[in-house]
Amino acid sequence: MKVLLCISHVPDTTSRIRFTDNDTAFDKTDIQYIIGPHEELALTRLLEVKEQIGDLNITVLNVGTAETEPTIRKALAVGADDAIRVDAEPTDALFVAKQIAEVFKNGDFDFIVTGKETIDFNGAQVGEMVAELLDLPSISSTSHFEIKDGKALLEREIDGGKEEIEVDFPFVSTAGKGFAIEPRIPSMRGIMQARRKPLKVVQPVEQAAKTKVNKFYLPEPKGACKMVDAENVEELIRLLHEEAKVL
Amino acid sequence: MSVLVYTENWDGKFKKSTYELLSYASEIAKMANTEVSALTIGEVAEDELKTLGTYGASKVLVLKDEKLKDFIAKSYSSAISQVAKKEDAKIVVFANSVSGRALAARTAVQLDAGFAPGVMQLPSSLEPFVVRKKAYSGKAFADYELMADVKVLSLTQNSFELIENAKDIAIEETSVEIHDEDLRAKPKNVEKQTGKLLITEAEILVSAGRGLKGPENWGMIEEMAEILGAATCCSRPVADLGWRPHEEHVGQTGKVVAPNLYFAIGISGAIQHLAGVNGSKVMVAINTDPEAPFFEAADYGIVGDAFKVVPALNEALKKFKAGQ
Numbered sequence: 001m002k003v004l005l006c007i008s009h010v011p012d013t014t015s016r017i018r019f020t021d022n023d024t025a026f027d028k029t030d031i032q033y034i035i036g037p038h039e040e041l042a043l044t045r046l047l048e049v050k051e052q053i054g055d056l057n058i059t060v061l062n063v064g065t066a067e068t069e070p071t072i073r074k075a076l077a078v079g080a081d082d083a084i085r086v087d088a089e090p091t092d093a094l095f096v097a098k099q100i101a102e103v104f105k106n107g108d109f110d111f112i113v114t115g116k117e118t119i120d121f122n123g124a125q126v127g128e129m130v131a132e133l134l135d136l137p138s139i140s141s142t143s144h145f146e147i148k149d150g151k152a153l154l155e156r157e158i159d160g161g162k163e164e165i166e167v168d169f170p171f172v173s174t175a176g177k178g179f180a181i182e183p184r185i186p187s188m189r190g191i192m193q194a195r196r197k198p199l200k201v202v203q204p205v206e207q208a209a210k211t212k213v214n215k216f217y218l219p220e221p222k223g224a225c226k227m228v229d230a231e232n233v234e235e236l237i238r239l240l241h242e243e244a245k246v247l
Numbered sequence: 248m249s250v251l252v253y254t255e256n257w258d259g260k261f262k263k264s265t266y267e268l269l270s271y272a273s274e275i276a277k278m279a280n281t282e283v284s285a286l287t288i289g290e291v292a293e294d295e296l297k298t299l300g301t302y303g304a305s306k307v308l309v310l311k312d313e314k315l316k317d318f319i320a321k322s323y324s325s326a327i328s329q330v331a332k333k334e335d336a337k338i339v340v341f342a343n344s345v346s347g348r349a350l351a352a353r354t355a356v357q358l359d360a361g362f363a364p365g366v367m368q369l370p371s372s373l374e375p376f377v378v379r380k381k382a383y384s385g386k387a388f389a390d391y392e393l394m395a396d397v398k399v400l401s402l403t404q405n406s407f408e409l410i411e412n413a414k415d416i417a418i419e420e421t422s423v424e425i426h427d428e429d430l431r432a433k434p435k436n437v438e439k440q441t442g443k444l445l446i447t448e449a450e451i452l453v454s455a456g457r458g459l460k461g462p463e464n465w466g467m468i469e470e471m472a473e474i475l476g477a478a479t480c481c482s483r484p485v486a487d488l489g490w491r492p493h494e495e496h497v498g499q500t501g502k503v504v505a506p507n508l509y510f511a512i513g514i515s516g517a518i519q520h521l522a523g524v525n526g527s528k529v530m531v532a533i534n535t536d537p538e539a540p541f542f543e544a545a546d547y548g549i550v551g552d553a554f555k556v557v558p559a560l561n562e563a564l565k566k567f568k569a570g571q
């Protein structure tokens with residue numbers, strides 16, 4: 001069986017965010033990049049599934065410039081089998097989705113996994129767009145994933161509950177909370193092996209952008225925190241009621 | 248041209264977020280000099296449908312189809328796209344809920360639209376169409392321009408106030424064509440608590456972290472939520488440790504929330520936690536450690552032991568509520 005795991009290359013979650021070029025571009029100075037946290041959990045779970053069922057080839061895919069290769073290599077070091085990079089600076093989510101759909105069509109993959117959302121653009125849209133472009137069923141915010149007797153059994157979060165879903169291949173699953181708990185980290189051996197694993201670079205197909213970012217803003221700085229004495233909780237209630245007007 | 252709003256119903260009932268959505272859509276419709284139509288799928292009583300008119304819908308389209316009994320992103324988005332085309336809707340608005348987001352992304356592809364996910368404000372202009380959303384998981388904002396003829400938006404819950412704008416609402420049944428292959432990925436089993444206050448909808452959240460030491464100590468947190476009519480949530484380690492269910496996890500990798508009031512009890516205030524909650528209007532931190540980073544983000548703070556402060560606060564809150 002073959003899975004296409006689409007990973008994002010995003011600023012580390014502890015990064016302080018800054019912008020340049022009159023606040024039209026993200027400032028990459030001193031930024032460490034990581035595999036998107038949801039995709040990292042997805043990779044972890046897929047490796048567990050591979051260990052259970054034996055036959056599962058994990059291909060990681062990233063749409064990005066050569067800058068993203070260390071992130072792709074990290075996924076290979078954690079345990080993915082091979083990788084594809086679509087060589088392009090992504091313009092918007094639809095552009096990325098179009099590239100993923102194209103790679104899927106040109107390969108013999110059984111299913112696609114993406115993260116539920118990236119932590120830079122927070123669109124939570126690429127997985128669903130891929131499914132729509134390929135006319136595939138989708139399971140968004142998947143919270144549990146397994147393959148049993150050749151069938152995919154998933155759980156997904158819904159507003160106020162959860163659903164169990166059994167789905168035929170092929171399909172798209174977007175990995176959310178619960179897909180795995182602790183991400184796997186690469187071993188020394190994994191890092192050595194990753195250098196020799198195949199990383200194929202392919203050219204993008206055309207897709208005109210339908211959206212663009214005109215300008216970024218940072219939140220207004222917060223005023224100082226008003227401290228209330230622990231012995232005087234009535235004062236907190238008074239402030240929340242009279243001053244903040246939220247009680 | 249019109250503005251179409253997909254109004255999800257929960258066993259035939261709408262929620263506050265539905266009315267936020269309509270309030271938002273009718274303000275856009277005013278800017279564009281047009282009307283709002285709402286679309287709902289399934290059985291909803293006429294009185295409940297009429298409530299949509301209170302917040303500015305001049306028409307509600309009701310879609311009843313056996314094939315749409317189960318929520319499936321593919322069949323629902325196909326239905327919504329068909330209705331949007333019939334109505335010549337140029338702006339289609341969804342809630343940025345788990346299901347709304349999935350539907351919005353698929354609908355955008357079907358309508359060849361530009362999609363702005365998780366918007367928080369009215370567009371600053373319609374031509375060009377520019378609207379603000381969060382970026383970098385709440386650490387920044389971005390002005391998004393949608394360059395296609397049709398625009399799809401999903402509205403972050405709790406980010407837009409209710410605005411009454413009563414209209415004489417027309418109720419119409421509509422129909423669409425659903426293909427069987429759109430019904431793949433049908434749920435086998437659904438567990439849904441319809442009555443429960445959703446974390447993303449609650450106006451007050453009582454959130455607790457690893458400082459509470461163990462799941463057996465959540466009684467006082469639940470009590471506080473009960474007194475305030477709030478929902479409970481938690482930091483990531485608390486969910487990872489299994490002290491609380493995963494759906495309570497808020498933050499960069501959990502739910503992003505924007506209540507009016509957020510209590511952070513025994514939560515350090517890690518950057519990944521704050522990213523998901525800093526859209527809250529007012530934040531209160533209760534922590535033993537005066538150096539806890541949460542005090543830099545909070546509006547009000549108490550340095551103290553949660554095991555003493557929270558029970559005292561609960562008693563005082565009960566008195567306050569009784570006196571109101």
Ligand SMILES: Cc1cc2nc3c(=O)[nH]c(=O)nc-3n(C[C@H](O)[C@H](O)[C@H](O)COP(=O)(O)OP(=O)(O)OC[C@H]3O[C@@H](n4cnc5c(N)ncnc54)[C@H](O)[C@@H]3O)c2cc1C
Binds near residue numbers: 482485512553
């Ligand atoms: C990729 C990534 C993604 C992440 N995403 C998220 C996320 O989405 N959400 C999230 O929450 N975290 C996330 N984290 C984890 C985050 O970095 C922190 O580890 C986490 O938020 C800490 O949780 P906490 O504040 O409950 O626990 P701790 O950091 O252990 O803090 C406990 C706090 O309780 C206080 N305390 C102790 N005893 C008491 C007492 N009796 N009374 C009052 N206060 C007390 C302590 O002073 C301390 O400040 C992520 C981390 C990574 C690496």
